[in-house]
Amino acid sequence: MIFSPNSPLQLDARFVCQFFLALLLTLSLSACVSSASKPSLYQQLGGEQGLDRIVEELIQNIGNDKKVFHFFADAKLSRFRTLLTEHLCEVSDGPCKYSGDSMEDIHTGMHIDEADFNHIVELLIDAMNKADAPVTAQNKLLARLAPMRKDIYRR
Amino acid sequence: MKAMPIKMNTYSLGFSLTLNPGIATRIFILLSVFASSLTFAAGGKILATPGVSQVEGAAGGGLVPWAQLAGYASDNEISASGFCSRASVSDYDLDVCGVQANLFDRVELSYAKQTFDVPALNTELEQSIVSAKVRLYGDIVYSRWPQLSFGVQSKELSDASVANLLGAKDDSGVDYYLAASKLHLGAAAGYNLFWNFVLRSTSANEMGLLGFGSTSKGRSLQAEFSSALFLNPNIAFGIEYRQKPDNLNLGETDWRDVFIAWFPNKHVNLTLAYIDLGTIAGAPDQTGWYLSLTGNL
Ligand code: HEM
16 A cells, blocks of 8 residues: 555644634633533532432433333332432432442343433433533533443343 | 424525535435335434435545444444535535445445536536445444444446546546544533544545546555534534545645534434535635535435
8 A cells, every 4th residue: 555645644734723723712711611610510410409300301201202111111110210310419429329239230131222222311311401401511421321331231 | 212393495495505406306305205204213323423424425524434334223223314415616516415224333335426517618527436334343422442444435437538538547446444433422611522533545536536546646545534513412513624645646635624514303414514625627726515415214
């Protein structure tokens, strides 16, 4: 294979730089705004009240969903509500300690596939929208939940 | 997921401004097919994660292929997609329509037909591209390392006379590329940040529209790059950069664009871009607009 005279490293530096400069500026500006108070992710999601709303909306969504409701048909609702709220509270640095079982233990044997998992994510995003959680807080929560997938699906 | 109603009026209105009737009809048929078969939709991937369709038919941005496969099929699903795009720059127009299949989020097969219009010479060049892309590793959202895919694009001009005239060696050629893509959730002040990097081995002149290679130059390695920021789950804006060889010594330049993509639901997405294609066949300053619509089954 022959390398062309204008080698891969010779990207139009100005163009790429301009993009990252703009990005950096956006980031640092919003960093300034947020570093003033630095609310925890838990607070950004609306604190106790916010999480209660998110979990309630998620339960509603699951209840109305053809694709994944069957997974939850035998689950005890009050226990699920309490433990999921606790879990999301802990994950978002809130003042809670999750008292349930590990993600792996809970979901093993459910045979959740890739599409099921992504669908729950979509129902959660929809629930967060209904609970008026800001997009940035939603993304940060999803970023913390995403690595748990390996303990939850294909088990 | 709720199937949102397709706002047919909005799309046909947007396209009637720039597309010729033939293309508009094809898009309309495409949309009707999608609208009438929404119940068969494979939707195991999260909204917007497959990206849009690039000009050679692969899932990607506008100009650059990405590591994701077209459509929303997850590991036990199959999906089919179709797209039409138009790039309109100072002296040329490029129309592309194509179809894509996604088999179990492992293999993408696509076919695209490009029509390159040179109004000044009253000439039209046509190229067809048959492609395959295989996902080698990962998932742009979940895996620790970027998703990695290997792609092959087999291109053939229907008429080689212009290419030959300009000194091209062949009227067909094959591109190979390796693409790495990653979506970082919440990484940019809470917004989702996407990037994609491609290494392509190619002998194509202007993507193949001006033939392949020349008497003195053949295959070379080119780099391509994309990045996007998601304002919300439905709207992304970003840039692309595509390095290109100059086999014909016509001052062929790298391509770049700034785009905004809209994903109202999993069935359609619309991309608008400002593109800078530099010098094409000796004509400099080829800047203009790019509009693309993809529909997913
Ligand atoms: C990041 C994603 C997920 C997280 C963080 C999560 C977390 C939890 C938590 C904290 C509980 C309560 C613990 C308990 O009841 O003992 C729970 C229960 C449950 N989860 Fe998940 N889960 C996730 C994804 C999924 C998915 C994708 C499904 C199915 C499609 C699912 C199905 C269930 C079911 C059915 C229960 C109730 C079990 C029972 O009470 O019998 N989960 N999950």
